[in-house]
Amino acid sequence: MPSSLIESSSHIVLVAHINPDADSLGAACAFYSYLLRSQKKISLFCTSNDIDQRLAFLPWFDKLTQRFPVDADCVICFDCGSYSRLGIDTTLPLINIDHHASNDGYGTHAIIDVSAMSTTQVVYEYFVANSVKINGKIATALYAGLLDDSKCFSLGKCDAKTFAMAHHLIQSGADHAMCTDWLYRRRSLASLRLKGKLLSQMKLLSDGRVALFEVTLGLLEETGATLVECKQILDEALEMRFIQAALMIIEHPRGGSKISLRTDGEVNAAKILKEFGGGGHATRSGARYKQNNDSELIKNLITMITKELV
Ligand SMILES: [Mn+2]
Known part of the structure; x- marks a missing residue:
């Protein structure tokens, strides 16, 4: 079970993919917020050096590091459709959370839902199943991924689950105006x-x-x-x-x-x-x-x- 691996780990690294988007980084940031409630050490890692500054509104963005911690004992990656998308090689136990059809289920545990609109939806459902309280920061991070991967709710794939999740996140304090302003009003x-x-x-x-x-x-x-x-x-x-x-x-x-x-x-x-x-x-x-x-x-x-x- 991924939850028991998380439980038994003391330093968890959350990995967003190479050139992260709002979904990958949003999912990682939401998980960061959640794991902060435990007594563990948590790192937020991405191998890319020029991260899209439109994502700077995400909670914990300033915690992002390019240095992979040496004392880590568990890795969770988000939205990495293939192992190479992590941009690092690791022998640590790995939890692979994703929604890409191309994901082959690499890692010690894989939580993959191809029907999910975003990886943040997979994380959201994990939180709901584990009765995790969703605060404003978590809600905004999850919402950013949902908003962006659904192309602002314009894709034909949007269904009742998509809107129910959006509804719940907005009620929980997701900042819709901030997400749209940062993601869609920064065109160069x-x-x-x-x-x-x-x-x-x-x-x-x-x-x-x-x-x-x-x-x-x-x-x-x-x-x-x-x-x-x-x-x-x-x-x-x-x-x-x-x-x-x-x-x-x-x-x-x-x-x-x-x-x-x-x-x-x-x-x-x-x-x-x-x-x-x-x-x-x-x-x-x-x-x-x-x-x-x-x-x-x-x-x-x-x-x-x-x-x-x-
Ligand atoms: Mn995605």
Whole structure:
């Protein structure tokens, strides 16, 4: 049982994934709040050094460390769809809490619910099952993950459970206004400039059902936009009526490229990028391609995607 492992541990490290988002870090921060009530040592760890500052409103954000504690005896990771997403190697007992379809259940214990909207929902249900009192800090951290992973409650996957959780969290003190202000009112000028350029270069393929974006290092430099900002355009491309998949190929500074794929769910993004060592969800997936042959890569990907179109 994960709870007895937590019980018997004295220094627990909570791990958010590489380049954390509101869900991964929100889940870790909520757990941090919860475990503070015990007599244990708790660390909040993430291997990335330039963490998205839009997440700075999360409780305990200032406790984040890049240094993995040497005396730790237990690790809990959040929203890491594959083991490599932790960004560290550990031999310690590991509890893997997640909602990614690609998660293979690595770790000593895995709590995975693929039907959950967010990893914070998996944590929320764990808290409810264990009668954990949800205070304002915990509620805000859990709510941030739910809000962001549900695309502000716009995904078709939102159901009664999603809204019941949101209702309970707001009642428990989740700060909705702060979450939306920090997560969605911090867009940079660079990202808007990039958006203009990317949209004018977008190609529509496969009878206009696949959108393709090619991002060079030059374009990123010229606009000053970050990779995260770059990928926002994929979700926007999917807002077009007939688009079923949006594909982005981003030139990598160390050669090769990064692949990002967003789909409507009919086309399984995780399945397509699995061949490239990628992981993620049916609707969103990413992978790293190490060869310098983008035209070949794009041709193959478009063929694979086209096969899945319905
Ligand atoms: Mn998530």
